[in-house]
Amino acid sequence: MEQTISVSVNGRQYERSVEPRLLLSDFLRHEIGLSGTHVGCEHGVCGACTVLMDSAAVRSCLLFAVQANGRDVTTVEGLDGGHEELHPIQHGFWEKHGLQCGFCTPGILMTLVPFLEENPDPTEDEIREVLSGNICRCTGYQKIVEAVQLSARLIKEKPA
Amino acid sequence: MKPAAFEYHAPRTVEETLALLWNYGEDGKLLAGGQSLVPTMNFRLTQPTALIDLNGIDELFFLREEDDELRCGAMTRQRAVERSDLVKRIVPLLHETMPHIAHTQIRNRGTIGGSLAHADPTAELPALAIALDASMYVRSFTDARWIAARDYYVGLFTTSMEPEEMLLEVAIPGLPAGSGWAFEEVARQKGNYAMCGAAAVVDLAEGGSIGHVSLVFLGVGEAPVEAERAATLLVGEKPTAAAIRAASDAAAKLDIDPVGDIHAGPAFRRHLAGVLAERVLTKACARAAGYEG
Structure with a gap:
């Protein structure tokens, strides 16, 4: 039986009637058309579908859309805050070539948002640890680590 | 790759939940x-x-x-436990083990009770519950009981809870001053299911010999495995490198009977168990003796 849910995504309120079995990842992509959230493995291993729910990085393929009822979700589309300029983390990835095919990138970016808020000066080990939950099959991670280091600097330099 | 349809219930109270479980039994998850x-x-x-x-x-x-115990509600997120100063202070072994559980995104949602009740033989928390002598508070619509962690795990993904019962809370005795503890595991990749892991808790008696030891493995059986023969060998002994080596060998040879899978064969798991036992026992004894923080 379908249920009506109301979810805030990137600051905008969406009301939809959904089946309880609909995954949050599919809700974002198919119900409200935000296809920036990628679906890789659909069993919580690859991290491509990572979004923020109430500011915490979570796997959207392991949540049902009904569980997001009344919650705040942020996807990669919300990173620019509506200002149409790159978030410092996106800028870091662009500058340092932190991606090749880009499939894993949205999940990595969303993992990094809370991480860099809590760890403004991460060590390389800490960066590799937090990235362990996101699988990239192109880069070998070296460029991603450099991108995160640059992103941390850019966030600090960014005028408040 | 999409779930089958189900009826969805989102109760707000334990009472409501227990009534639902009573009605659905094994058909309710x-x-x-x-x-x-x-x-x-x-x-x-x-x-x-x-x-x-x-x-x-x-x-x-x-x-x-x-009462000198850590009381943890079943839905407490793993991430909350990882970050808790209270946990760090009274059950530092739990604090130290949390980062080994999967990844931050998983720990942001994953819960203590969920992991304990799921009873995955390669999970960290069930092994820790036994090493720390934890107790589970379990209720059904009609009854309530405490189950010692040792009696809680009965097999592969199987606990001694009935289908209409639910885990509400876990009580973990605080580690007394003078006890030592350690956890280590080996996984192919950071955050993956471990091929083998070991937790140790050691208390030294007066005079510096080992008074109590609990050594528990994950990943080498259908449930967490307590290394009883190793513990028997150690109690009353001084925590020397030779005694620890002998107990670790005994643990790997006699206390476990691992089966192989695609990730690691039985011989390799046995080898890992011996190596990890020696490491965690050495560290736990050093901590108990006050050599290491």
């Missing part, structure tokens, strides 16, 4: 963090008639100290 359950639903390995979502039950989210 409790949804805690969903980090193990939802993948199996996505693969349609699990197709519950009803999914009972515990995420709206505020009374199951808590961490507090009571």
Whole structure:
């Protein structure tokens, strides 16, 4: 039986009637058309579908859309805050070539948002640890680590 | 790769939940963090008639100290435990083990009760519950009982809870001053299911010999395995490198009977168990003796 849910995504309120079995990842992509959230493995291993729910990085393929009822979700589309300029983390990835095919990138970016808020000066080990939950099959991670280091600097330099 | 249809319930209280479980029995499945359950639903390995979502039950989210024990509500997120100063202070072994559990995104949703009740033989928390002599508070619509962690794990993904019972809380005795503890595991990749892991808790008696030791493995049996022969060898001995080596060898040879899978054969798991036992016992004894923080 379908249920009506109301979810805030990137600051905008969406009301939809959904089946309880609909995954949050599919809700974002198919119900409200935000296809920036990628679906890789659909069993919580690859991290491509990572979004923020109430500011915490979570796997959207392991949540049902009904569980997001009344919650705040942020996807990669919300990173620019509506200002149409790159978030410092996106800028870091662009500058340092932190991606090749880009499939894993949205999940990595969303993992990094809370991480860099809590760890403004991460060590390389800490960066590799937090990235362990996101699988990239192109880069070998070296460029991603450099991108995160640059992103941390850019966030600090960014005028408040 | 999409779950089968189910009836969805989102109760707000334990009472409501227990009534639902009473009605559905084995056809009802409790949804805690969903980090193990939802993948199996996505693969349609699990197709519950009803999914009972515990995420709206505020009374199951808590961490507090009571009678020198850590009391942890079943829905307390793993990430909250990882970050808790209370946990770090009274059960430092739990604090130290948390980062080994999967990844931050998983721990943000994953819960203590969910992991304990799921009873995955390669999971960290069930092994820790036994090493720390934890107790589980379990209720059904009609009854309530405490189950010692040792009696809670009975087999592969199987606990001694009945289908209409639910885990509400775990009580973990605080580690007394003068006890030592350590956890280590080996996984192919950071955050993956470990091929083998070991937790040790050691108390030294007066005079510096070993008074009590608990050594528990994960990944080498259908449930966590307590290394009883190794413990027997150590009690009363001084914690020398030779004694620890002998006990670790005994643990790997006599206390476990691992089966192989695609990740590691039985011989390799046995080897890992011996190496990890020696490491955690050495570290736990050093900590108990006050050599290491």
